Amino acid sequence: MLNIAVLVSGGGTNLQALIDAQKAGKIPGGRITLVVSSREDAYALTRAEQAGIRTEVLRRRSFSEQDDYDTELIGLLEREHIGLIVLAGFMTIISPRVIERYRNRMINIHPSLIPAFCGEGCYGLRVHQAALKKGVRVTGATVHFVNEVCDGGPIILQKAVEVLPGDTPETLQRRVMEQAEWKLLPKAVALFCAGFLEVENGVVKIKGDLPCSE
Structure with a gap:
């Protein structure tokens, strides 16, 4: 079973579509195990919590350097053994370092x-x-x-x-x-x-x- 992380910034309607599909058995090979938001007030976090999915808030402005943010994000994804990353209205720039780490595993x-x-x-x-x-x-x-x-x-x-x-x-x-x-x-x-x-x-x-x- 592939662990999926969904990265969000807002209301999370596409996240909800994924949650609904998962509940309906339409993603048999994977499961959403982590939702990461760039904002602590994103309603997508509520959607995830209601579905029993672990959430994390990771704000770029909390890190002085891009590399520090990248290290934290990659570390979080690796600790959760994430095999697929889904950007669903994620408004933070993804750096080349993260893209290369998850080449053809981020959509x-x-x-x-x-x-x-x-x-x-x-x-x-x-x-x-x-x-x-x-x-x-x-x-x-x-x-x-x-x-x-x-x-x-x-x-x-x-x-x-x-x-x-x-x-x-x-x-x-x-x-x-x-x-x-x-x-x-x-x-x-x-x-x-x-x-x-x-x-x-x-x-x-x-x-x-x-x-x-x-």
Whole structure:
């Protein structure tokens, strides 16, 4: 059984999607054993506690040097024997040292069809504001492995979502969450835990599928 750590900063809706999937038996090869928050007031911590999952708060500003923060984070993950890290709205920069340590064992969810509307400074409602400003007819979400380029790692799964007339950033954000993010992230985690994901020359190969998979 693979131990999973979820890193969060806010409300934790994607964390909840993972918790729900785990309870439904949809992640048979793994279990969430740790939730790490960059903020002590993140509601995601409450979600984790209600599910009986261990929580930790690790604030970057509590450390004078990035290397000290990295050492603490890596130490925490290693003590918990973490095999997969999931970034679910985590707003602290992940350093190259941590990325290298967990190469192709760290995944992120982004609310657009990468490479559109992604990269440094493009997160949260900003992504949906940019999509509406551009006038795209379709947006969506992407799950990808994390590398040193912001939102630039190998893509695991994507799902398209229609942009509707009259959409606001808020309504579009909610639709992307419901129709894409909350479905893609648990599936990507389950695929990883089943050993079905392989990265070859920067491209993810999916070597199998899950029972009752969409």
